[in-house]
Amino acid sequence: MLKMIHLTDTHLVEKGKRLFGLDPHARLKLAIEDINRSHKDANCAFITGDLTNWGTPEEYTALADALSKLQVPLHLLLGNHDNRENFKAAFPNIACDVNGYVQSSVDTDQGRLIFLDSLMEGTSSGWLCEDRLKWLENQLSDAAAAIYLFMHHPPFDVGIPYLDKIGLVQKEEFENTITPYKSRIRQIFFGHVHRPIHGEWLGIPFSTLRGTNHQVWLNMPFQEDHQLEYSYEAPCYGVVLIDAQKTLIHTHEYMYCDDIYSDKTKDLKPHV
Ligand SMILES: [Fe+2]
Numbered sequence: 001m002l003k004m005i006h007l008t009d010t011h012l013v014e015k016g017k018r019l020f021g022l023d024p025h026a027r028l029k030l031a032i033e034d035i036n037r038s039h040k041d042a043n044c045a046f047i048t049g050d051l052t053n054w055g056t057p058e059e060y061t062a063l064a065d066a067l068s069k070l071q072v073p074l075h076l077l078l079g080n081h082d083n084r085e086n087f088k089a090a091f092p093n094i095a096c097d098v099n100g101y102v103q104s105s106v107d108t109d110q111g112r113l114i115f116l117d118s119l120m121e122g123t124s125s126g127w128l129c130e131d132r133l134k135w136l137e138n139q140l141s142d143a144a145a146a147i148y149l150f151m152h153h154p155p156f157d158v159g160i161p162y163l164d165k166i167g168l169v170q171k172e173e174f175e176n177t178i179t180p181y182k183s184r185i186r187q188i189f190f191g192h193v194h195r196p197i198h199g200e201w202l203g204i205p206f207s208t209l210r211g212t213n214h215q216v217w218l219n220m221p222f223q224e225d226h227q228l229e230y231s232y233e234a235p236c237y238g239v240v241l242i243d244a245q246k247t248l249i250h251t252h253e254y255m256y257c258d259d260i261y262s263d264k265t266k267d268l269k270p271h272v
Contacts, residue, residue: 002110005045006238008191009211011053012063024213034254036071045072048191049079049152060090078102078119079152097135105139110242111146114139118153126153126168133177140181149188156201161226210236
């Protein structure tokens with residue numbers, strides 16, 4: 001069994017500052033405390049990008065301090081809100097590929113985990129250049145068995161017009177790279193959309209979930225000038241359980257704390 005915790009879009013700002021009226025530090029701290037309390041047995045946790053909101057050295061210092069409390073091994077991915085050099089300065093031991101991109105792979109009892117770096121500074125869109133795709137192809141070609149992909153940007157349109165404008169630019173190239181191996185790719189985990197979405201693409205299951213700070217409201221108008229609407233929907237993390245037969249993902253709204261009960265005779269307040 002492989003147990004992993006999926007966190008995404010933590011968007012940390014400097015300590016003491018708020019983002020969209022929310023405190024990203026407090027929300028990440030609650031997630032970490034909850035994971036330490038309930039999932040210390042996880043093999044690893046991973047954050048699928050947008051680790052910070054502005055990519056400043058101060059934000060990464062604060063991130064490193066916050067994550068030092070997590071009692072589970074951690075894999076970090078970069079998103080469009082991140083800054084690669086500032087991140088690497090704060091996390092000097094982070095695994096990188098031969099070209100310096102924050103890409104790595106790890107072999108587990110359940111297969112190979114491949115972490116991708118789709119950051120192109122200066123744009124919100126995702127970018128997987130020839131070098132990064134070549135590295136990916138090498139990782140795919142010598143994987144012994146099952147493969148799991150992790151990235152910030154979804155590699156296909158998700159049906160929310162504004163988000164699709166800032167999706168992965170090299171969708172076709174990515175598809176061409178993974179297609180020969182798709183029968184062995186058992187899941188793609190991504191971030192970026194701040195919403196729970198799951199399904200399958202090219203026959204490959206995929207999933208993402210809400211971030212730990214702000215969310216994107218489901219708004220899918222068919223119009224060119226679509227703007228994102230944000231929401232205060234509850235933050236989540238995912239608990240991923242993998243064995244040879246299945247991939248199972250629990251979504252946990254870890255800040256929900258109202259009306260949790262075990263006494264079935266308890267007189268709960270009325271709900272609609
Ligand atoms: Fe984000």
